[in-house]
Amino acid sequence: MGQEWPQRPTEQPEPHGDPVKRQRWVIGGIVVGVLVLIGVVIWVLLSLLGTRPEAAVSSPSAVPSAGPLPRDAEAKDFQVGDCFESFDANSSKARAVACDTEHSAQLGAVFSYAADESFPGTNALRDKGREVCKDVKLNEAADNYILLQQNVYPSTTSWDRGDRRVDCFIVVDSGNTITEDLLRK
Numbered sequence: 001m002g003q004e005w006p007q008r009p010t011e012q013p014e015p016h017g018d019p020v021k022r023q024r025w026v027i028g029g030i031v032v033g034v035l036v037l038i039g040v041v042i043w044v045l046l047s048l049l050g051t052r053p054e055a056a057v058s059s060p061s062a063v064p065s066a067g068p069l070p071r072d073a074e075a076k077d078f079q080v081g082d083c084f085e086s087f088d089a090n091s092s093k094a095r096a097v098a099c100d101t102e103h104s105a106q107l108g109a110v111f112s113y114a115a116d117e118s119f120p121g122t123n124a125l126r127d128k129g130r131e132v133c134k135d136v137k138l139n140e141a142a143d144n145y146i147l148l149q150q151n152v153y154p155s156t157t158s159w160d161r162g163d164r165r166v167d168c169f170i171v172v173d174s175g176n177t178i179t180e181d182l183l184r185k
Contacts, residue, residue, distance in 0.1 A: 069096060069097055069098045070085065070095055070096060070097045070098075070101075071095070071096050072093055072094075072095055072096075073093065073094055073095075073096045074092065074093055075091075075092045075093065075094070075152075075165070075167075076163070076165070078094070078096075078107050078110075078167065079107065079110075080107050080108065080109060080110055080183075081099075081106070081107065081181070081183055082096050082106070082107045083096065083097055083098065083099040083101075083103040083105070083106045083107075083178070083181070084096055084097065084103055084104065084105045084106070084107075084169075085097045085101075085102065085103050085104065085176055086104060086175075086176060087103070087104045087105035087169065087171060089150055089152050089169065099178075099180060099181040099182075100179060100180060100181070101179065102176035102177065102178070102179055103176055103178050103179075104171060104172055104175060104176050104177070104178065105150070105169045105170065105171040105172075105178075106169065106170045106178070106181070106182050106183065107167060107168070107169055108133065108136035108138075108149075108168045108169060108170045108182075108183060109132045109133065109135055109136050109167075109168040110132070110165055110166070110167050110168070111128060111131075111132045111165070111166045112164050112165050112166075113164040113166075114164070115162070115164065117164070119154075119156055119159045119160075125153035125154065125166060126151065126153065128153070128166045129151025129152070129153050129166050129167075129168060130151065132151070132166055132167075132168045133149040133151060133168035136149070136168055136170065136183070137183065137184040138170065138182050138183065138184060139181070139182060139183060139184045139185070141180045141181070141182055142170075142182045144180075145172055145177070145178055145182075146172065146174070147170050147171065147172060147182070148170075148171050148172070148173060149168060149169070149170060149171075150168075150169045150171045151166065151167070151168055151169075152165075152166070152167040152169065153165070153166045153167070154166075170182055170183075
C-alpha cells in the first residue's frame with residue numbers, strides 16, 4: 001500500500017466575492033458618477049442661460065423677482081415691479097423690499113439692448129429712458145404721492161462690461177414714504 005498524504009482543506013472562495021463582479025461594481029459606480037456630473041453641468045448651464053436679459057421692454061405687469069424679502073440685489077437682477085428701500089440710482093446694488101413696506105422707488109419698466117449692439121451714445125440712452133418711462137402705467141395708489149421718473153442707463157464703461165439695460169424707476173424724493181405697489185396690473 002502506498003503512503004497516504006494528509007488531507008488538505010479545500011480552498012473556499014474569497015469572502016470579497018468574484019473579481020469580475022467587483023470590476024462590474026467599480027465600472028457601474030464610475031458610470032453613475034459621470035451621469036451625475038453631466039446632470040450638474042447641464043443644471044448649471046441652464047441656470048446661467050436663464051439669467052440672460054431679453055432685448056425687449058418688460059411689461060409693468062411682470063411678476064416681481066422671487067425670493068425672500070428684504071434682500072440685497074444687483075442692478076442686473078432687478079425686475080419690473082421690484083420695490084427698493086433708500087434707492088440710489090448711482091449704486092449697482094439696492095435693497096429690494098415688499099412693496100407694502102416703506103420704500104422710495106419701484107422699477108416700472110426695462111429695455112435691454114442686444115449684446116452685439118455698439119454704444120448708442122449718452123443722448124440716445126437718455127431718450128430711450130424717457131421712451132421706456134412713457135410705457136409705465138400707474139394705478140390709483142400713485143395719486144397719493146408726488147412721484148418722479150428716474151432713468152438709469154449704462155455708461156460707456158459699463159456698456160463695455162456688458163451692461164445693456166435702460167431702467168425706468170418711479171421714485172419719491174422724500175425718503176422711504178411709499179407703502180404700496182404703484183404699477184397697474
